[in-house]
Amino acid sequence: MSVEPVIERLGLPTAVAAPPSPHRFPDGAHFRVEIPSVESPGVLAAVIDAAREHGICVNRVSQGSGAMVLKESELREMAHLGAEAGIEVCLFVGPRAGFDVGAHARSDDGAGQYGELRGMRQLSYGIEDIRRACEAGIRSFLIADAGLLTVIEDMRLSGELPAECVWKISVSVAPSNPATLQLLERCGATTVNLPSDLTHADIAEMRAASTLPLDLYLETPDALGGVVRSQEIGEIVRAGAPLYAKFGLRNSTPLYPAGVHLEAEAIAIAREKVHRAAVALEWLARLAPDLVQSGAGAPGLGLPVRVVDAAGDGNAAPGPADGSGIQERS
DSSP: OOSHHHHHHTTOOOOOOOOOOOOOOTTSOSEEEEEOOOOSHHHHHHHHHHHHHHTOOOOEEEESSOGGGSOHHHHHHHHHHHHHHTOEEEEEOSOOGGGSSOSGGGSTTTGGGTTSOOHHHHHHHHHHHHHHHHHTTOOEEEEOOHHHHHHHHHHHHTTSSOTTOEEEEOGGGOOSSHHHHHHHHHHTOSEEEOOTTOOHHHHHHHHHHOOSOEEEEEEOOGGGTOOBOGGGHHHHHHHHOSEEEEEOOSSOOOOSSOOGGGHHHHHHHHHHHHHHHHHHHHHHHHHOTTOOBOOTTOTTOOOOOEEOOTTOOTTSOOOOTTSOSOEEOO
């Protein structure tokens, strides 16, 4: 039963709805589902398994520790798993100010620089981190430095990086106004995280300024404010489409940089994020059943490719960064 008759009977005002977005993903869908902090092949396998258990589609996973903390064989394994499942695998660029020897980015006042690259040495490491992951089949990267974004977009356009690479702007530099969103778009951003506490009206303003896919956490870890608003998924998607609905997890262990010492927790956290996504999709079916999600392998995703040798060995040495090696697409 709809709540509107009750509200009307009591003489209460109806909530003011944000204007609906006229835009869609290339396949006509309104939204896609993203699971963040998928730090390793083992965690990705757990996400795929949990999605199957809950009967939902995960369109993209992202990782926060950085491609730099994974072996090349692990990068290839993540690319292989993503390609088989039709899931975009987005890896953070590894070097960043918050991992460096400087103190400013780890201070309260300097936290905004945590994801930036310090100096030409870190910028060079960041570029090489992307080239190395591309050689392993990864085609999607999480970017938190505007200068790096301009460099790698130039490299993509010039053929020095695969043309199908996509650049996802990290929530650590999320734009809070439409002018900044447009600036990131001009620099080459493919998809942009918004602050998770934006109102529906704020999201509509962002959408009016750009047709880029927007990313929004419907639940955030405590470090990002601990927002829990999954029941709003219908209104948020309607205002922001095309939109990636992201599911973090409040009250959970920080994972970056992750490794074997945190693998069990990372898997448990990832599985619960998939559960949270399943709950949100139930809310969507109840309150906004007309909104459509993309399926696996949908157009516009930065899908990884499986890099193989002539014998079809998925663990073979990676091909060149320009993507000219022998590859398979799923």
